[in-house]
Amino acid sequence: MCRLFGLISSPLxxxxxxxxxxxxxxxxxxxxxxxxxxxxxxxxxxxxxxxxKAPIAAYEDRLFAREARDVESAxxxxxxxxxxxxxxxxxxxxxxxxxxxxxxxxxxIEGLDRLDGHLGEDRSLVHGDTDSERFFALVTxxxxxxxxxxxxxxxxxxxxxxxxxxxxxxxxxxxxAQELWALRYPGTHELYVLRRPAGGxxxxxxxxxxxxxxxxxxxxxxxxxxxSVVVASERMDESPHWxxxxxxELLHVGPDLRVTSRVALPDPPAHPLTLADLRPEAAASQxxx
Numbered sequence: 263m264c265r266l267f268g269l270i271s272s273p274l275x276x277x278x279x280x281x282x283x284x285x286x287x288x289x290x291x292x293x294x295x296x297x298x299x300x301x302x303x304x305x306x307x308x309x310x311x312x313x314x315k316a317p318i319a320a321y322e323d324r325l326f327a328r329e330a331r332d333v334e335s336a337x338x339x340x341x342x343x344x345x346x347x348x349x350x351x352x353x354x355x356x357x358x359x360x361x362x363x364x365x366x367x368x369x370x371i372e373g374l375d376r377l378d379g380h381l382g383e384d385r386s387l388v389h390g391d392t393d394s395e396r397f398f399a400l401v402t403x404x405x406x407x408x409x410x411x412x413x414x415x416x417x418x419x420x421x422x423x424x425x426x427x428x429x430x431x432x433x434x435x436x437x438x439a440q441e442l443w444a445l446r447y448p449g450t451h452e453l454y455v456l457r458r459p460a461g462g463x464x465x466x467x468x469x470x471x472x473x474x475x476x477x478x479x480x481x482x483x484x485x486x487x488x489x490s491v492v493v494a495s496e497r498m499d500e501s502p503h504w505x506x507x508x509x510x511e512l513l514h515v516g517p518d519l520r521v522t523s524r525v526a527l528p529d530p531p532a533h534p535l536t537l538a539d540l541r542p543e544a545a546a547s548q549x550x551x
Contacts, residue, residue: 387399
């Protein structure tokens with residue numbers, strides 16, 4: 263299953279080190295199949311998005327994913343991909359960038375011909391083959407239609423997909439230079455939130471988060487003395503304060519770290535899919551490891 267990770271410390275910028283494939287030689291890592299792509303997005307001091315990503319299609323790409331990346335930003339977005347739609351190509355690797363926003367997705371949307379028709383000329387925003395980037399293009403269009411309100415755009419796009427297309431899951435993290443949004447829909451996959459005070463629950467610890475299977479690791483000494491909010495596909499440390507988002511919940515973290523959330527999509531998809539309904543490669547990408 264794809265892994266999502268978002269981190270925000272706004273308005274303060276934070277140094278953090280990411281390993282997108284940690285401990286590659288461990289027995290644990292060897293017991294699970296290789297991901298199909300890894301990516302890291304963040305913003306430079308001027309607010310310009312930076313994206314580093316690679317498909318896991320060659321030895322050089324695996325080296326890229328396993329080397330430490332030390333970066334500074336107020337927001338970060340990391341993704342580990344197991345392909346469901348689109349081949350092993352950098353253009354199909356998350357996160358995606360549009361209009362100064364970064365986006366990553368875990369799930370499966372089908373009926374892509376109909377989605378393409380609904381996008382119309384906005385299909386030009388899409389450079390790859392994935393359902394994820396197509397949905398992001400719809401979010402971008404709906405955000406513009408709602409006067410730049412990302413929350414409204416994200417909900418409008420998700421409601422259209424939920425009403426019109428076959429849907430297995432739509433877990434999303436979207437970031438700008440100062441804000442973060444997350445959506446869990448419906449309840450197919452987990453998505454957790456941690457409101458982390460400075461120093462964590464003990465008040466004196468830096469951030470050191472590691473995914474269950476050792477694929478993603480994040481460290482930040484800066485977060486020993488400043489608060490942050492983390493969104494992730496799984497609990498990534500021992501804190502008891504991780505909260506599972508409700509099905510249909512939209513979460514927004516503002517530039518001052520103020521967190522708001524609501525159940526924006528209370529109804530189930532009109533055309534829900536099960537694992538048995540998916541193509542074999544799509545089903546494989548959605549199973550827990």
